[in-house]
Amino acid sequence: MNGLTELDGASKRRNASRHLRRTIQNDWAESIIMEDNISKIKERLDVVEVLSGYIKVQKAGMNYKARCPFHNEKTSSFYISPERQIWHCFGCQKGGDIFGFVKEIEGVEFPDALRILAQKAGIQLQHHELISNKDxxxxxxxxxxxxxxxxxxxxxxxxxxxxxxxxxxxxxxxxxxxxxxxxxxxxxxxxxxxxxxxxxxxxxxxxxxxxxxxxxxxxxxxxxxxxxxxxxxxxxxxxxxxxxxxxxxxxxxxxxxxxxxxxxxxxTPQTLIYDKSMVLYGLSKAKQAIRQNDKCLLVEGNMDALMSYQAGVANVVASSGTALTPNHLKILQRYTNNLDL
Missing domain, CATH: 3.90.980.10 (DNA primase, catalytic core, N-terminal domain)
Known part of the structure; x- marks a missing residue:
């Protein structure tokens, strides 16, 4: 009995060891591929080109400047360095590369910023074969x-x-x-x-x-x-x-x-990708205008939002007939603290 127990224990240890090696190998492979994805995107995209798609920039010597999209200011304290491929705001002290900017202005995490920039760069993201199956x-x-x-x-x-x-x-x-x-x-x-x-x-x-x-x-x-x-x-x-x-x-x-x-x-009922307490109709199109105007107009119906958008009110979203939730407010606070009902 003791011999069988020892063999069983040894087998479990070997299996655990193989699992750990596979995990380390997968993590290493993912790390290498992620670095490759980031490098390819940075090779294709220029920081000035990316940021000027969101904000109005103007030449300032060797650099570019703009009004910061992340806080209210009357004079430009937001600078972009083409040489270093970075940006920095001397008013709110935020700064970084193109990934940091997209994360901040789009209100998303790194994987989504990576996907957005890959699309802008025309790059098909690579995935490790062990995790490439669709989820x-x-x-x-x-x-x-x-x-x-x-x-x-x-x-x-x-x-x-x-x-x-x-x-x-x-x-x-x-x-x-x-x-x-x-x-x-x-x-x-x-x-x-x-x-x-x-x-x-x-x-x-x-x-x-x-x-x-x-x-x-x-x-x-x-x-x-x-x-x-x-x-x-x-x-x-x-x-x-x-x-x-x-x-x-x-x-x-x-x-x-x-x-x-x-x-x-x-x-649509709640699904793996849809939670009505987390989604506002039209926000994907309105988020930049909400940030720029520092105000969000909330209407009830989708048609109300579309008619307002058509009339030139770009910072409008709709609750689609559902009650406004704390999650809705938390998402809107990424762009503004001012809400008009």
Missing amino acids: AKSVLFEISELATKFFEKQLRASRTGMQALKYLKERGLEENIIDEFRLGFAANDWEALSRFLKDRGYNESDIVGAGLAIKREGKPGVYDRFRSRIMFPIMDLNGRVVGFTGRVFEAEKPLVTKGEQPAKYIN
């Missing part, structure tokens, strides 16, 4: 993006969709705003979107996980959550689609389940 969130982001494109097409390709487009224009929305905010239409069909996504290799479980379909009761299969609705994609701070608000469009009687009373508006 659950990545699949939901893909499904949500494909659904948005599907709804956009339906708004102009189907008879009822074109009626919905006409309705939006009659409400006062201009074509460029409809396109910019990627409005779409969900057909009055039980499985139109589900079929589209399954044809592209996604399974029913993932489609349900994205909040776009509902499992049938008592029998196999799923049906589309959004039917005969004008679709408003909801974006995260990085502009990725995470969910939808669907407004019922009654050009034809909407298909409903037994006992269902179609609500005027329905939202």
